[in-house]
Amino acid sequence: MKNTIKVERAKKNWTQADLAKHIGISRQSLNSIETGKFIPSTILALRMAKAFDTSVEVLFQLEEGEY
Amino acid sequence: MEQSKKTEGRASIIFSLIFAATYLLATLLLKRHLLGQTASILIAILPVIAFAFFIFKYVKAVANMDEVRQRVQFEAVIIGFSLTVMLLIALFLLSLTDISYPEWFGYSQLVIFCWLFYFIGWLVSKKKYGI
Known part of the structure; x- marks a missing residue:
């Protein structure tokens, strides 16, 4: 699964720490999600999408072979 | 919070x-x-x-904890528990053949091994998730 968290963060000019604070997780945990090492739960993905004013589908996309 | x-x-x-x-x-x-x-x-x-x-x-x-840290703890406990069970199985089977090292694998040492295995699991999981 790939994500566009870094791109969305850049649009808002947010650091990892800023976003982590918004969604209530640690910066290290956010880094783990952003680098694709951890797939977040639905509720966290929704919280993230809300923070960016976008949808979960924009933030997370399945890669080839994951369908 | x-x-x-x-x-x-x-x-x-x-x-x-x-x-x-x-x-x-x-x-x-x-x-x-x-x-x-x-x-x-x-x-x-x-x-x-x-x-x-x-x-x-x-x-x-x-x-x-947040969900990434929860996963790290969860995997640390699984790895720690599994390694402890593996050690106990090996010690039990060896004891059947009268091979035992009580000075290395007594009850007190097993407690230390349990903690050691948990910390191994914790480090492995932390590295896996990069936190």
């Missing part, structure tokens, strides 16, 4: 230190065989109670 997470985390660390202190103290006292049977039983139970409190606080601390 954030403050409560920190408080729970700190409480579990404090209780782990209390457990370690009572465990070491009980070991030192019981090794000397100075106490009667009832007193010895009471002293032996103290670290067990301290450990129960520690586990209670640890579970509360894990419940307050």
